[in-house]
Amino acid sequence: MPTIDVLIVDDNPIMRDALRGILAADESLRVVAEAANGREALALARQLRPAITLLDHRMPIADGLSVVNELGQHSAVLVLTSSEEPHIIADMLQRGARGYLVHGEFEPGDLVRAVHEVVGGRGWLSPRAASVAVSLARAQPTRRERVEPAYGSLTERELEVLNLLCQGLSNASIAEQLWLTEKTVKNHLNHIFAKLGVRSRTEAVVRWTTERHTP
Structure with missing residues (x-):
């Protein structure tokens, strides 16, 4: 399996140590650098081009929000914050x-899975973040062509998986709820993404909520 380079950005050294320890459990993940603020993060991201950056929000000099857009030009960004x-x-x-x-809101294994999902272009949201994504979709529906709603082609099982996804559940939690294997859940999600015309969990939540609430 190809090595995934990770940049950790957090002003708390204890938190950086903890994250490094969690990621070390997966041999495919390699922490290539650490930063204590957004300014350092940008410099390292430009230089190293890591596959993913774990980004805190509240930091001195430059917080996460002020740099996330530019960081995203050099690396996939997974926000990891309180x-x-x-x-x-x-x-x-x-x-x-x-x-x-x-x-x-997550276990060490959830973080490792989230890193792989985000690097793979599929996204990952905690329950709180998922609820905000849903609210965004309801308040600001995306513009699209007037075609038959994509959700009409989803099977009953795919609808069950998608509704649990919108609640912020991980693949493992969805599998437990529906008495499925994680591989089966992943297959269902791949079919859902294809039918909705999206590439990530976040896009699926937004599209699904938009489809159901746009006249």
Whole structure:
């Protein structure tokens, strides 16, 4: 399996150590650098072009929100922070973050899976972030051609998977809820993404909510 280079950005050295330890459990993940603020993160991202950046929000000099857009030009961005404010989550997602995890809402294995999902272009949202994404979709429906709603082609099982995805559940949690294997859930999600014309979990949540709430 190809090595995935990771940049960790957090002003707390204890948190950086903890994240490095979690990622070390997966041999395919390699932490190539660490930064304590957004300015350092940008310099390292330009130089190293990591596959993914784990980005905190509240930091000195330059916070995560101020740099997420530019970071996204050099690396996929997974926000990893204690910030649960809806406007912060919304701004991060709208400025290009592909995933958003809130401390306390995930296990170490969830972080490792989230890294792989985000690098693979599929995105990952904590329950709180997923609810904000849904609210965004309801308030600002995306523009699209007037065609038959994409959700009409989804099977009953795919609808069940998609509704649980919108609640912020991980693949493992969805599998547990529906008595499926994680591989089966992943297959269902791939079919859902294809039918909805999206590439990530975040886009699927937004498209699904938009389809159901746009006249």
